[in-house]
Amino acid sequence: MPLPRGVPVAVPCRHRHRLASPTSWIESDALAQCHQVAALDGMIHVAGMPDLHPGKGAPIGAAMMSALLYPFLVGSDIGCGIAVFPVRLRRAVPERLAARFPDLDRALDPERDAADPAWAAVTGDVPAGHTDGLGTVGRGNHFVELARIGAVFEPGHASRLGLDAGNLVLVVHSGSRGLGERVLRAHTEAYGAGPAPDPAAYLARHDEVVRWGSLNRRLLAARVAYALGFEPAEPIVDQCHNLVETRDGGYLHRKGAAPGDGRDVLVAGTRGTPSYLVAAHAGPDANHSVAHGAGRKMSRADALRRGRAKHTVDELRRTPVGSLVVCGDRQLLFEEAPSAYKRIEHVITDLVDHGLATPVATTVPLVTYKTLDAGGSRRPDRRDGRRGRGRP
DNA sequence: ATGTGC
Numbered sequence: 129m130p131l132p133r134g135v136p137v138a139v140p141c142r143h144r145h146r147l148a149s150p151t152s153w154i155e156s157d158a159l160a161q162c163h164q165v166a167a168l169d170g171m172i173h174v175a176g177m178p179d180l181h182p183g184k185g186a187p188i189g190a191a192m193m194s195a196l197l198y199p200f201l202v203g204s205d206i207g208c209g210i211a212v213f214p215v216r217l218r219r220a221v222p223e224r225l226a227a228r229f230p231d232l233d234r235a236l237d238p239e240r241d242a243a244d245p246a247w248a249a250v251t252g253d254v255p256a257g258h259t260d261g262l263g264t265v266g267r268g269n270h271f272v273e274l275a276r277i278g279a280v281f282e283p284g285h286a287s288r289l290g291l292d293a294g295n296l297v298l299v300v301h302s303g304s305r306g307l308g309e310r311v312l313r314a315h316t317e318a319y320g321a322g323p324a325p326d327p328a329a330y331l332a333r334h335d336e337v338v339r340w341g342s343l344n345r346r347l348l349a350a351r352v353a354y355a356l357g358f359e360p361a362e363p364i365v366d367q368c369h370n371l372v373e374t375r376d377g378g379y380l381h382r383k384g385a386a387p388g389d390g391r392d393v394l395v396a397g398t399r400g401t402p403s404y405l406v407a408a409h410a411g412p413d414a415n416h417s418v419a420h421g422a423g424r425k426m427s428r429a430d431a432l433r434r435g436r437a438k439h440t441v442d443e444l445r446r447t448p449v450g451s452l453v454v455c456g457d458r459q460l461l462f463e464e465a466p467s468a469y470k471r472i473e474h475v476i477t478d479l480v481d482h483g484l485a486t487p488v489a490t491t492v493p494l495v496t497y498k499t500l501d502a503g504g505s506r507r508p509d510r511r512d513g514r515r516g517r518g519r520p
Numbered sequence: 521a522t523g524t525g526c
Contacts, residue, residue: 184521205521268521309522 155180161187169323170195172378175415177385178478179423179470185321188384189423191415193375196323199315199330201381202372206311206334207341208270208303209368210386210394210420212405212491213349215274215296216358222452225274226495229454230355232272232348233501236263246350249360255340256333261305263347267457269421269464271399271498272348273299274356275491278402282488285407289364289392289488297491298352299403300345301396303370308337327379331372338371352497365392365405369420380415388418388484395479396421397472399464399496400447404476406485418485419478422469435462451493457503464498 158180165186166174173193180189186201194201236244238259246263254262265272277295280286291297311333315324324330345366353360369386372379386393388410395418397403408418426434435444444461445453455461462468479485 203521208521266521270521303521306522 155182157182158187158189161185162190165190165192165201168194168196168198173412173415175385175413175417177414177417177419177423178475179384179419179421181424183383186383189419190383191385191417192381192383193378193415194381195378197327197330197372197379198321198323198381199312199334199372200321201383202312202334202370203383204309204312205303205370206308207338207368208301208308208370209341209345209366210299210301210396211342211345211349211363211366212394213298213300213353213363214290214361215298215353215356217296217356220274220276220296220494222450222494225356226452226454228356229272229495229497230351231500232263232265232351232497233499234264235261236347236351238262244351245354246347246360249346249350250343255336255343256307258307258340261307262344263351264305264344265300265302265348265497265499266305267460267499270302271299271496272302272352273399273491273496274352274494275299275403276494278490278492280489282407282486285488286405289405291364291405291489293489296494297364298349299394299396299491300348302341302345302348304337304341305344307340308370311337331374334372338368341368342366365394367391367393375416382415382417384420384423385415385417386420387416388414389416392488393418393420393485394491395419395472395476395485398422398466398469399453399493399498400444400449400451400466401472402449402490402492404472404490405488406476406479407488408485410484414482414484419475422472422475424468425470426468428463428468431465431468432459432462435465435468438467439465447493449492451496453496453498454500455498456500457498459503460498
C-alpha cells in the first residue's frame with residue numbers, strides 16, 4: 129500500500145502558535161516537533177492535542193499514525209495512564225486523610241509485605257515477572273489523588289459510571305516505573321530512533337508493559353483503599369496515554385494522548401484545579417485521541433525559577449480548591465505548580481469545540497499524594513529553598 | 521519520567 133509522506137499536522141486547538149493570550153497556547157517548539165515527526169518515513173497523520181507541549185525528541189500530547197512502528201514516539205514510560213476508582217467513605221477531611229496515606233514511594237515486597245491485602249489486586253502473574261517498584265507511584269507528573277465529584281454535566285452518563293455529585297473517587301496517574309524504559313532501551317541500543325524491524329517482537333514486550341502499568345494503578349488504589357478504610361474496587365475508567373496500537377493496517381502511536389474512540393477518559397487538571405471526566409468521541413482527524421491533561425505551559429526549569437519567585441511552599445501544599453498536596457520534595461512542588469500548566473478549562477473547551485469530547489463531570493482534589501521523599505540526593509530542607517547538589 | 525551520575 130503506497131503511503132503519503134510529509135503529511136500535514138492537524139492541531140485541533142484554537143491557537144496554532146505561541147500566543148501571549150492566556151488560552152491554550154501551543155509552543156512553536158512542540159509544533160516544530162510535530163512537523164519533524166510528520167516527515168518520518170511512513171508517517172501518515174500527526175494529530176496534536178490541545179495539551180501539546182515539547183518532549184524529548186518527540187512531542188507530548190500527540191497521536192501519530194504511521195506505516196512503520198517507531199518506539200521513540202511512545203517514549204520510555206510505556207503504559208503510563210490514568211485510572212479512576214470509586215471510593216466509599218463517609219467523611220473526607222483532607223488533613224485526616226492526608227495523614228493516613230500509605231508510603232507509595234516504597235515498593236511492595238513480595239516477601240516482606242506478603243501479608244499486605246493490596247496483593248489481592250494481582251490476579252495471575254505479574255507481567256514480565258517485574259516485581260521491582262510494584263505499588264509505587266513514581267515522580268514527575270505522577271500522582272495519586274483523592275477527589276470529590278464536583279460539577280456533573282451529564283447526569284445520566286455519570287450515574288451509569290456509578291458517579292453522582294459529591295461522590296469520592298481516587299485518581300491514579302502512574303506509568304511503568306522503569307520497565308518501559310528497558311524495552312525502549314533495548315530497541316534504541318540496536319536501532320536508535322529508527323523503526324522497529326520486527327514490530328511484533330516490540331509489541332509483545334510493549335503489551336506486557338502496558339498491562340504492568342494498569343496492574344500497578346490497581347495496586348496503588350488498593351494500598352490507599354486499605355490505608356484509608358474503604359473497599360478496593362475495579363476502576364471506573366483506566367486509559368493508557370503512552371502506547372502504540374495497530375489500527376487500519378498501521379501503527380497508531382500515542383504520546384500523552386488518550387484513546388478517544390468512544391471511551392471515557394479522565395483529563396487531568398493540576399494539583400490545585402479540577403480534572404475533567406469526559407466521554408471521548410474523536411475521529412480520524414484527531415487520530416481517535418484526546419488530550420490527557422492540562423499540558424505543561426513551562427519547562428520544569430522555568431517552573432522552578434518562576435515558581436520560587438511567585439509561590440510559597442505552603443501555598444502549593446494547600447491549594448485554592450482547599451486540597452492538600454503531600455509532597456516532601458520542594459523542587460517537585462514548584463515544577464508541578466498549577467501555574468506551570470495550561471488552564472484545564474481551555475483544553476476541555478478546545479476538545480469540545482472540535483467535537484472530540486463531551487464533559488461528564490469534574491473531580492475536585494481533596495488530597496494529592498506526590499511523594500514523601502525530599503528528592504534524590506538533594507538536601508531535605510534548606511532555609512532559602514535553594515537546592516544543594518549532593519550531600520557535603 | 522527515569523535511574524544514575526555529579
